[in-house]
Amino acid sequence: MTQMASASELSKLKTIKTKSxxxxxxxxYGVQLLTLVLxxxxxxxxxxxxxxxxxxxxxWFDAASLHFPxxxxxxxxxxxxxxAKYLIxxxxxxxxxxxxxxxxxxxxxxxxxxxxxxxxxxxxxxxxHHSCPWDLLEYGGDAVSYPLFGAVPEHSGPGRCFPGGHxxxxxxxxxxxxxxxxxxxxxxxxxxxxGVVLGLVMGYGQVMRGAHFFSHNLWAGWWVWFSQVVAYGxxxxxxxxx
Numbered sequence: 001m002t003q004m005a006s007a008s009e010l011s012k013l014k015t016i017k018t019k020s021x022x023x024x025x026x027x028x029y030g031v032q033l034l035t036l037v038l039x040x041x042x043x044x045x046x047x048x049x050x051x052x053x054x055x056x057x058x059x060w061f062d063a064a065s066l067h068f069p070x071x072x073x074x075x076x077x078x079x080x081x082x083x084a085k086y087l088i089x090x091x092x093x094x095x096x097x098x099x100x101x102x103x104x105x106x107x108x109x110x111x112x113x114x115x116x117x118x119x120x121x122x123x124x125x126x127x128x129h130h131s132c133p134w135d136l137l138e139y140g141g142d143a144v145s146y147p148l149f150g151a152v153p154e155h156s157g158p159g160r161c162f163p164g165g166h167x168x169x170x171x172x173x174x175x176x177x178x179x180x181x182x183x184x185x186x187x188x189x190x191x192x193x194x195g196v197v198l199g200l201v202m203g204y205g206q207v208m209r210g211a212h213f214f215s216h217n218l219w220a221g222w223w224v225w226f227s228q229v230v231a232y233g234x235x236x237x238x239x240x241x242x
Contacts, residue, residue, distance in 0.1 A: 021105045022182055023236045032229050036222065043218050047148035053213035057133050060208045066140035068133075068210030080205035085169040088198070092172065095179075106179040109235060113175035116231055117224035121168035124223060131157030134210035148215070163220035164212045167203030171195050171224040178232050196221065 046052045062069050070076055092114040099107025129152045135141040136157070143157020174195030180188040203217025 021109060021236045021239045023240050024181065024233070029229070029233060032225075036226055036229075039222055043215060043222060044148065046218070047215045049147055050145065050213070050215075053215050056207055056214045057139075057210070060210065061133075061139055068139070068208075070208050071134060071210050073209065076205050076209055080202055081166060081209075084198070084202055085166065088169050088173060095176070099179075104179075105239075109232065110176050110179035113178060113228045113231055114172040117172040117175060117228055118165075118168050120227040121163050121165055121220050121223050124163055125160055125165050128162040129156045129159040130162035130216075131159055132161040132211050133213060135161075139210060161212060162216050163223055164203050164206065164216040165220070166206050166212070167199045167217035168220040168224055170198030170200070170202040171221040173198055174225055175228050178228070195224075199224075 060068055060070060092111050095107050095114070096111035099105070099109075099111060130148075131141070131143040131145070133139050135143040136145045137143065138145070141157065142155070144153045144155045146153050146156065148162075172195065174192045176191035176195075177188045180191065199217065199221045203212060203220065204214065206212040206217070207214050
């Protein structure tokens with residue numbers, strides 16, 4: 001009986017250990033830093049004169065009537081703008097609750113990282129002077145546009161359109177990477193891929209409606225992953241010292 005109890009306790013301790021937070025290797029952070037710097041350079045180049053954004057947005061703009069025909073499209077609004085976002089929020093909430101119930105620090109942290117990614121993009125968007133395409137003069141609005149790093153002009157409009165808030169709802173799925181990396185690395189990277197695909201698809205749906213330029217969504221993904229990597233590094237380091 002004593003041996004059986006000891007085996008049970010050992011198994012329980014192993015389970016607790018495998019579900020606790022773990023620090024990622026320094027090589028991981030080095031690769032991510034290099035990748036983020038390179039992506040920032042590419043995204044900055046694409047945003048330099050808004051030519052790339054206008055090319056994609058132009059496909060969905062009707063110059064004759066000066067409006068975006070799909071702006072109020074029921075399917076884009078219901079499926080892409082509402083249901084997709086609510087589903088991902090539900091996934092994050094369920095991950096948090098299940099992780100708390102199972103005392104799984106990895107799942108709890110991953111869920112919190114998902115919330116952090118959305119919070120960071122939301123905060124940046126709230127102070128942005130960049131207006132959405134459908135608010136701009138050239139697309140039937142009355143706001144003046146300007147390049148990403150250009151001086152803010154007069155009459156820049158309502159702003160609050162950079163980075164892409166809606167696409168960040170898809171990108172935050174990348175946070176689940178940190179729940180699975182040690183035991184199931186392939187699944188972990190699948191979570192990153194799923195987040196990228198969801199963010200780009202959801203973001204492009206907003207491009208079709210005239211709600212965002214495509215580069216706004218690229219930068220949303222950048223900020224989500226940057227914040228998640230940095231936050232996990234700080235959190236896991238702190239727990240490792242306890």
